[in-house]
Amino acid sequence: xxxxxxxxxxxxxxxLKSKITQQAxxxxxxxxxxxxxxxxxxxxxxxxxxxxxxWYDGNAWHNFESLGGILSSGPAGCSWSYGxxxxxxxxxxxxxxxKWYDLYGGGWSNWESRTAG
Numbered sequence: 001x002x003x004x005x006x007x008x009x010x011x012x013x014x015x016l017k018s019k020i021t022q023q024a025x026x027x028x029x030x031x032x033x034x035x036x037x038x039x040x041x042x043x044x045x046x047x048x049x050x051x052x053x054x055w056y057d058g059n060a061w062h063n064f065e066s067l068g069g070i071l072s073s074g075p076a077g078c079s080w081s082y083g084x085x086x087x088x089x090x091x092x093x094x095x096x097x098x099k100w101y102d103l104y105g106g107g108w109s110n111w112e113s114r115t116a117g
Contacts, residue, residue: 029074035082041101043067043075043087051075051089051099067099069111088114 029045038058046052051067073090080086083103091097095115101108 031075031077031087033077033079033085035079035084035103041077041079041085043077045071045074045089051087067108069097069099 031043032040033043034040040056042054044052044054044064046066049071051069051071052064053067054064055062067087069089070092071089072092072094076088078086083101085101087099089097091113095113097111098114099109099111
């Protein structure tokens with residue numbers, strides 16, 4: 001059952017990504033993640049090279065919000081628990097940068113470098 005739900009979320013995410021890309025052709029890269037069957041988050045590298053975020057809460061789509069940063073790649077997003085999102089990007093320093101959202105831990109984190117020094 002969990003595998004089926006996971007595959008459905010992946011299929012929905014890919015379908016949604018296709019629709020978002022068609023609606024916003026000026027955005028060069030997108031990613032999406034879902035922490036439940038009624039929640040979908042989309043991440044876009046904007047034309048300003050910042051990370052932008054939009055989400056569906058089961059009732060309506062919310063407007064894009066900037067999450068900042070200066071990206072040199074498209075984002076990758078995932079969710080490993082209800083209320084948790086993780087986003088990874090490559091910065092202009094070629095380091096891997098990470099930002100996360102925790103519903104129960106205060107919202108969006110600051111950016112942190114994940115590249116070992």
